[in-house]
Amino acid sequence: MARKTESAPRRPRRIPWLRTLVAIAVCGAAAGGLVVYRTVSDEAGERPVTTDEAARLALSRLNLYQASPVPVTLTAAEGGGVGIRVEGVVDYRTHRGVGRYRTTGASGPLDHGLVVWDTGGLGLAPEPAGVDGPAWQQAEHVPRQGWSPRSYTADPLDAGLSLVVQLGADRPDNPLLLAQSGARWLGRDRIDGRSHDRFAGPRAQGAAPDGGKSPLTYWVDGDGTLRRVTMRMPGLGTPTTADFSAHDTTAKVPEAPWLTG
Numbered sequence: 001m002a003r004k005t006e007s008a009p010r011r012p013r014r015i016p017w018l019r020t021l022v023a024i025a026v027c028g029a030a031a032g033g034l035v036v037y038r039t040v041s042d043e044a045g046e047r048p049v050t051t052d053e054a055a056r057l058a059l060s061r062l063n064l065y066q067a068s069p070v071p072v073t074l075t076a077a078e079g080g081g082v083g084i085r086v087e088g089v090v091d092y093r094t095h096r097g098v099g100r101y102r103t104t105g106a107s108g109p110l111d112h113g114l115v116v117w118d119t120g121g122l123g124l125a126p127e128p129a130g131v132d133g134p135a136w137q138q139a140e141h142v143p144r145q146g147w148s149p150r151s152y153t154a155d156p157l158d159a160g161l162s163l164v165v166q167l168g169a170d171r172p173d174n175p176l177l178l179a180q181s182g183a184r185w186l187g188r189d190r191i192d193g194r195s196h197d198r199f200a201g202p203r204a205q206g207a208a209p210d211g212g213k214s215p216l217t218y219w220v221d222g223d224g225t226l227r228r229v230t231m232r233m234p235g236l237g238t239p240t241t242a243d244f245s246a247h248d249t250t251a252k253v254p255e256a257p258w259l260t261g
Contacts, residue, residue, distance in 0.1 A: 049183050049199065054175035057183060057199055059224035064244065065168035067225075068092040069252055071245040072099070072164055076156035077238040081106045084157050086115060088135050091253040092168025095119050097161065098253050100127070100135040114139055116147065116257040117161045123147035123257060140254040147257055156233050160240040163216075163231060167242075178202050182214065189219065191228065196221050 049057065064070060074086040088099020096118045103111040114125045114135055125148065128141045152158040181202030189196050201216035217239075219228040230239040 046184055046186050046200075049179050049185050051175070051179075053185055053197060053199070054179045054183065056197070056220055056222070056224040057218065058173040058175040058178055060218065060220045060226040061167060061169040062172045063224050064226050065092040065170050067247040068168055069248060070168075071248050071251065072097070073243045073245075074099075074157075074160050074164060074241070076160050076233075076240040077236055078103075078156060079236065082110065086157070086161070088115070089248065089251040089253060090165060090168070092165075092170075094253060095165050095168075096253045096258070097165050098136045098139045098257070100138070101157075114142065115161070116253075117165055118258075119162075119165055121149060121151040122158065122161055123149040125257075134251065136251055136254055140256050142256065144257060144259045156236065156240050159233065160231065160242060163229070163240075164242050167226070167229065186217065191219060194221055194227075196227050 069089045069091040071089050072086075074088075076084050078084055082103060082105050084101060084103045086099040086101045088097055090097040096116070098114070098116045101111075101113060101115045101124075102109065112127070114127055116123045116125075116139060125139075125142045125146050127138055131138050131141050152162050182200075183202045184200040186198040186200055189198055196219040199218045199220060201214040201218060203214050215232040217230045218226060220226055227244060229242045231241075232239045
């Protein structure tokens with residue numbers, strides 16, 4: 001969906017740290033309105049990951065891949081009181097996602113529609129009239145020419161979508177490299193009644209912002225299931241958040257948005 005057409009919306013100037021943030025998310029491999037969530041930590045402090053924790057963190061991307069298509073909810077703050085929420089599904093075997101977005105401001109809803117994305121960019125389209133059901137079913141009724149594609153920008157939404165579609169991997173990360181690259185245990189929280197360890201992601205040497213700290217935080221349970229990822233964005237107090245749900249046997253990412261014929 002990265003190819004730009006004349007109908008595609010004008011995109012703002014690229015900022016180099018967007019690619020850096022996404023690279024940090026996967027460096028271990030070689031690792032509506034805004035949702036308000038509450039977690040309760042039962043331990044204090046911060047420390048390097050243990051061998052077991054590194055192993056579970058290393059498995060989390062493979063588990064996400066094997067569970068796909070995976071429902072995901074992405075929330076981001078665009079600044080100026082504007083928030084955006086995407087509810088969709090990601091297939092890590094094709095590295096494609098589809099969802100429905102809602103943009104809200106201080107006075108209420110601003111915009112809504114469908115969004116598809118892959119590793120190269122995203123596309124937007126209005127929701128088709130008279131078609132009910134989840135976003136992936138609606139997207140099946142939008143032909144390729146009905147989408148407005150563009151490359152990723154440095155906006156929080158674009159950075160979040162780019163990150164989400166690259167999180168799953170068809171093999172586990174190297175736990176030793178994760179530990180050596182600075183992954184840290186931050187605490188233990190309960191999400192939906194289940195205990196999750198909260199980890200700071202590995203650092204990309206010489207590239208990570210914020211004094212060398214990873215902008216990414218992962219919530220992983222005792223089975224190595226990735227439940228949540230947050231990404232701090234420069235200049236914004238509210239992080240971009242991706243919440244993953246259990247495997248949906250009925251969901252799929254349609255081919256229609258990517259068809260060229």
